[in-house]
Amino acid sequence: MNRQPLAPYATDAACSRGRLHAEPESAHRSPFQRDRDRIIHSSAFRRLKHKTQVFVEHEGDHYRTRLTHSLEVAQIARTCARTLGADEDLAEAVALAHDLGHTPFGHTGEEALHGAMRAHGGFDHNAQTLKIVTDLERRYAEFDGLNLTWEVLEGIAKHNGPLLASAGDDPSTLHFALAEYDARFDLELWTHAGLEAQIAALSDDIAYNTHDLDDGLRAGLFGLGDLADLPLAGPALAEVRARYPGLDAQRTAHETFRRVFGAMVEDVLTETRARLDAAAPESAEALRALPVQMAAFSEALDGDLKIVREFLFARMYRHPEVLRMRRKTARVVRDLFAIFVEEPALLPDDWRDAAVHAVSADIRARVVADYIAGMTDRFALDEHRNLTDATARV
Template structure:
């Protein structure tokens, strides 16, 4: 049953380009389906979270991560009486704007783009679904509903101050009310992202040998989970023990968000989606106690995984890949595919040129960026990429 504060597809604000709606899908279901069929969504298969795409078949990619986020988001959304299709659409789209090489690639591209307004992956996701996907006869982008675009743009909260260029450019044409909170559906997608990556980064770090099972078993939430598994399954094989513990951690995080959010929504008195947007704080949150525990887990992952010596070496290597590619494309448009050269021909100044080059690089997969670097440079610092 849909809660009164949920987004209702029958009263959605519509699409920027009017369309005849489907007779057998809601507008939010159609948004979700368009995202799944988008080229940018398929490319997530070869974009990584922490490790570079070719380092191992068992590590998460942006695609598997997005699917996991959508699954968690769907569960929480159902428990809160929200529109699960809108929640799932925002969850599936939330990483579309990431360039190759995860957050390392985003940091590198943002640094390269500082003279031209910077780079932000959320803003880039909006640009992809409103402009860069070009398959439909009647419009550029996917022509998603206002509610879905709002969720992609501000699922992490209101966007204030100096807006990322791509977001400011679109918002000037189609006001997404960036100063308010997003719908509860979008807020669920944001928390589902936290749940998914906290859980799977622990597993990927263990697989990579960056830390040990004993170290993980001492962390908050995990210590209780491992103890519960050991009580129920004494002597369980290592891989099964790990899986059983981590699935319990997953359950703790999901249950905490549901319980906390139900309380916050009731406390807010929200009786409409407009009330959710106007609320002075997000209504979908972790409890303070669990959030404190998660900060300890994040600190552990930052030190032992995201800044591990082997990961830092790879970060430096792939950063250099983008720092080589960007000026090369800026200097010689013939290095880009023919369909991108017409875009560059229309650039009126250096900033416009840089944004086209950034769009091209941001759309690359890990493997394609490495292949392009090898094609253009072969080696760097004595290494073959």
Template sequence: MDERLLAPYATRPSESRGRRHPEPVSAHRSPFQRDRDRIIHASAFRRLKHKTQVFVEHEGDYYRTRLTHSIEVAQIARTIARHFRLNEDLAEAVALAHDLGHTPFGHTGEDALSEAMAPYGGFDHNAQALRIVTRLECHYAEFDGLNLTHETLEGIAKHNGPLLAGPEVPKETLPAPFVEALEGLDLGLHAQASAEAQIAALADDIAYVNHDIHDGLRAGLFSEQEAEGLPVLGGCFAVVDDLYPGLAAGRRRHEALRRVFGAMVDDAIAESARRVAALAPGSAAEVIAASGPLFCFSAEMAGQIAAIKRFLFARMYRHWRVKRMRAKAARVVAELFDIFTSEPGLMPEDWSAACLAQGSEAGRARVVADYIAGMTDRFALKEHRVLTDPATRA
């Protein structure tokens, strides 16, 4: 990437703070391109294809997975980053890595694992993503993790905003999973994220709201008539009906939802441009030092998205069909945790050895949580069946 084409406040590869373990500079790729490539080739990234968002994998192969979601987030992030002449490679790397720490069964699995880990410091998927890229991926000869650049690690840690209220607040006040995951890292946790990481967070919101509407409609959890009563959606359906009277139902839905998607992206770009113009940052450091984020939705759009999320929570995430599967998934995770903490030798040898090598109960529980969090939906179901059903062979 020619840095002369970047905006003054973009993150420049030549100014990177480098990696925890120094490596020779690539002749063909920028540091952030290498980060992106390492994330794509990571085992944890491949497993995202069998980790679902709302539905469990066997409920249908059409619904979004964590992998398809991550790809959609990366696409949106690159689009917005390009508009502002930001570093697309860094925005893409953060977008692709942001969900690496998710458990099987979406937020249901995380809630169950968080409850199981409550006596041992808790569990958080954002902290888990940092554990994965700094420790748990063990493929390289000279280091654990992926040895990502400081900027990519900072983006993963802070893509949802600062973790500390100020520079005087010690990071030890954070939940235990973050304290452990951030050990040895100095990521300026009280400051704003880079422009590229802020864009990745915006892209995450745009992607998951749109695809949850799409998946919910496809699953029949709510009707198009109900969706048309929501902010943004109603106007988009009306535009499609004016342009294409009598359009087939599937095409009508697609045309409306692509306009919803576009409306959110357009609003994010317009509001962010207004904020950037007001601050006129001359460097990436000024973005990080700002009193608030520069890349946001307008207050009106943020309110409309909040209303859509409330609808999805009530009509989709709390639908009786989804609740049934959530209950089963939560039991699977909780029972796997109980089995493995009671009998670590039932885990594969490398995991069992790592668990037994820990000097505390909390340390052993964290290894069990790492093992379960890395499972796909199908593998968690298989492990549970093997361990609880006497008729199933290992």
């Protein structure tokens, strides 16, 4: 299928603001396609295969990982961007990068690492993603990081909305990783991101709301019957049962969740078109300057999703089995942080030098946090066992 012409409000790759370090353009790929490829080939992207969101990686092969989630988000983002006349390569690049900064053990790991880092500037996975693609990925001869375009970096930093209230606000109030990079390459943190990044953010919501229901059902934390009274899922389940009486549970679940998924996509497209028609931005810059985001759920669906999230919180995220694992994995992260800060000589060579020769306690703690954040679930568990269990074979 041939690509449709970009809408006036789309981000045009030919007019990119460029890269911090100038490079010759590719003869065969647009700047955003090149960024997407660099993200896919990065070490941090490969590690997402063994990082989970709710369940620990070793518990089963059928639960989503950060990698499968990122691929799902990218697929949704491309579809929505194409339909709305936005640049689908840019939307895909932001979608693929959005989870690179996550710790092992999902949000539990992030909360534990943030607590450990509280006296040293805290930890934030969005800021960590920016740090990874601008510094910690060290593959190229002429620069650290991936040297992505301004538009992809902007999307990573601001896909959930502006970070500052106005142009005059002090960026030092933000997480240090954001503030430090913004001083080098101004990301205009007081404006909205382009439509493509906004689409990536909504695609993330669509993906995790659907697959958390699916994963929770697979894990036996609730049953199909428990979905009957939920908005979105309940009507979809009723439709499937009416159309396919006697269908087995596995197929019933899949047919239900694909309808939930489709309803959210259609809602985003309808609401976003309506907002674009009303605001009529004539350029990507005009869209960024608008006071509200253009990509959004309708008010009605947003209310439905709040009920779905309350259900997931009560029946999945706070389930006793999940809470037990969260308690264990949080302790793993806290223990690793304390051990490496106290004894940085235990770090691998490339991390050890940076930690041992750190000019302050804050810098040492940040090196340790970078190392732990990059761990997969399995590696973190193994490392913790090797460092704390006297009977473990090193």
